[in-house]
Amino acid sequence: KKQEPAAKPPQHPAVARTTTSSITITSMTDQFTLSNVACIDTAKSPHPISTGIGFFDHMIDQLNSHAQIGVAVIVTKTNGESSSAMSPSFEFVNRYADEDQALIMGQVGAALGSQLKELVYKGEESNSRTSRFCCPLDEALVECVLTKSPSSNNEGKLTKFTLPPYGKYPANKGRSKIGTMKTQFVE
Template identity: 30%
Template sequence: MRIAEISRKTAETSIDVRVNLDGTGVYNISTGIGFFDHMLEQLSRHSLIDLDVKTVGDLHVDQHHTTEDTGIAIGEAVAKALGDKRGISRFGEVHSPMDETLTRVALDISGRPFLVWKVEIGMPRLGEWDTELIEHWFHSFAGAAGITLHVETLYGANNHHIVESCFKGLARALRQAVQIDARKSDAIPSTKGTLGG
């Protein structure tokens, strides 16, 4: 089983994360931000990655550190669980519909972190979550996980649907990319022989 735990403690946040890449989408999430919790639950359920997250952050300041550091910790846990990435399918691409919204997510577990974000959110908050931090979460996650990640909402009107389609799209693309390719389960999927830069 590809399982990893990360404990990240700073003056701003205290975070404990556990992932099981070969899970069934079981989750236990607590960040102190309700809509953020809901999105991380979607990430776990639709990727089939078991995800435990306990974040205690300086929400009396704002939500920035909680959002950013949680993204970093989850990304670090995914990278640790992947190990040398031997046998993974590596790439994932999905179109993620939610009612009137359609988002495309494509990713490469390349070891070269990069985010392309083409998503417009038309309100400052969803629930109590500051929506300008949503892109920042994706950036933090991709950077820590070592993933090249492209997220583009092709169309949509409802802001909740737009954001949820992004997280569900990431989940389903991750599910494809982290799965073991039975035809090459002993090989690192790169002509360089390594994935890391």
């Protein structure tokens, strides 16, 4: 009798297709590697969110929870110091210089946006869905509507997507920092 090869455990089909390769981010003070960026069609990602910017990690986790899309991202200093190797918590602690935070947030946002767009456009009619969430906060109104299937009426586009800390902060009004993150970096 021939032995059948052991069956491989099932893997979520979107995981491999939505993970980006590493991106190097160079600032005036340091160099960073952005890796393991993923948006998967599952309620929660099994992979970490670790940018080294506490409030930013928290906001990405909120996208994870409320849009029911698994999101993952890791930022590592090139000297080998990974923000994920540090205590994994959503305390609003920032591990990097102010200038580096602004650069990292821009690159992470662009990479996640690219992965989210890919996930939305690969939707199939049989697996289409719309995620909706609205949450009034002290400093913002969060509204998120994601349509995960191309159709004739919306042409597969995200119909509406706003999520703090992105937005307009009036000059000299409100908070200048959230935790230790300066709000001027997200204007």
